[in-house]
Amino acid sequence: MDPDPANQAKANLSMMHSKFICCKLYISESRNAMAIDAIDRAARSDPQVVVISKFEDCLYNRVRYTLVSYVANDSSTGEVIYSPIRKVLLAMIEAAFSTINLESQSGAHPRIGVIDDLSFHPLGQATMEGAAWLAKLVASEISNDLQVPVFLYAAAHPTGKSVGAIRRDLGYYRPNYKGNQWAGSILPDVLPIKPDEGPTHVSHERGATTIGATPWIENYNVPVLCKDVATVRRITRRVSGRGGGLPTVQALALFHGDDCTEIACLLDPDHVSANQVQTVVEQIAAEQGLEVEKGYSTDITKDMILDKYLKIACGAD
Template structure:
């Protein structure tokens, strides 16, 4: 699945609809950019835009928006309640899927450099992107705001990271950075504002003072009164949900509420949320309550129910989870074959074309094998006749389920890898620089052509231990299904190995990583025959 980045640029205009719309159009009309939200503020005279896309597309979208702001916003006449130093005041890049915060830092630096070069304006790095401690906080960069910028640029400590060390009166300057996804999360308290704030002081990282820090890392919190609902809330910013997740925050607040003899009454998420945050919460409650839930939508429902996310307003996953919103709007090749009818896919395999080929089919056969194993396990689980086996089936069922979903995605990934390789072979090589770019592109795409079938091989191979546990106890009525599952997985490994080997012929095997991969693939392929034979023997001996 492709990398996904969120970009949340803040522009110093919240009153003129024509300017707000022009910036929105610049983003939404950039190929690969999906505008999710536009939030203007009249008193702040500021608009926050939220959009997502793949890394390169997001850079292009942010740059297009900045160019419009450069043309239409005049900071010499801009006034508002919110601190600001420029037309595009702040532009953070946030990792959403298949990309790290470190990669977003590099992305922000590339964007900052491009922005400064294209518009000839000063650009400051902040947050995770800024190596200097005294420049990490936005407040330190924006001290004195736009009105003090001209004078502050004379201070060597305020030298921009990119662009001219000169005041640009019409535009000002921009702050560019990277941060993890921030979740605005409020927990409802059937008590007073003071009680809610007391809990907030206990749990927020800052605590009451340096001598009395709070318990939860990467959490900011206050207590307030929500007049429209006639109740108090602990209002939190989970600055890094991978450090402190929803369930952790909720459980800690609930614990303190009990100590104060007040009740919690659900919670709410303000704005959007990554799917991972809800799945992490679901996994916590599944483990705590010894639940077996495999389907993603059911895990999401569990998290919503346990956290009481619909206590104030109905929490609709399709409208609140970033990945689901994008899926509704996204036109992508990531699921092209997965979403085809069986008839259409088979006709394409049989057509006079290279795709879908053996790599795609190997991934599909592996997905069918693991899903058949999943079916056999499911038809044994939750059945009164086999109730004593439930604990054993629980140990194997999730692996079959997860593997067939992953292998299904690799059907499309194999085709995407091949197409990228073909495209890289077509790159021009008119200069030494172009030749180097082409070679790097070929090597990168070729490695991906090896990596995808290798992943098919490894993931299929990981199921043998689980099949050995299932084979002696499965519902005998699914005997032939499990036999087919084993042969499918063996075939998937054979096909994936064949694809790894043929693609390795074009690679540099002096590269230790590739040499080790080749040796491991060969070892797995040889072992798979023996593993399949042993499991089929166990199945065959069942009556």
């Protein structure tokens, strides 16, 4: 018998729930302390939902929350019917909308809305179908209750459309301020493509959002000591899977400080490692005579996520 009460509590929680969900919530703000405090309070509104990590970048003016909770299934059908994470996410989103105005927001990272993106990822024995169900439920509530256009992607979309394709359709990647930054709303009053949920007319104060369900992804940023974003974009294209580089890697060159442009990457760790990304960036940059600093992950790994959740949730109990 394990004498450690913490381990016993984790075992009890694991017996009660074997299916868990992770959501990464990206909000277009990190400089407004009042807004962040309100969102933080909403994030702590239910001890069954744990903020595993929070990453803020003032230059990008963006914050990402990584939240985890359990999902409950119908005993007869096996379908997902409930997760405490839904209510907490909606509280955080309402707090963001009540304190952030996209028209007065600017930063070095693209965005189409105050709530720029929510990505759901199954953990434990949870399924992609369950993650997609939850993503679509939250999308419906945001669009209906808050009148925000929502674009679904990956497993939450009927045809599996990628978030990158949606963003290209919306002009997400085109800076509109000082050549390499984004300021105010970038979307027209009437959207160029029809959202999956919500109105086709956009509030410039709130913007639109994307919501999807995908396998686990990691965020890895590589700083290149170069002010010329166009030069780093050429490197980025050769790194990304879309440009014929590393499979599954999505990469974006973003101005980050006075003498640095970052290559911000999303990668599937089951296919490509952060070390592989780092090596390829260094090799291509060396051809241009550019120096590359050691990259950094903005979140903990999938293997650590669930263990950390169980420890914190059991401690709260």
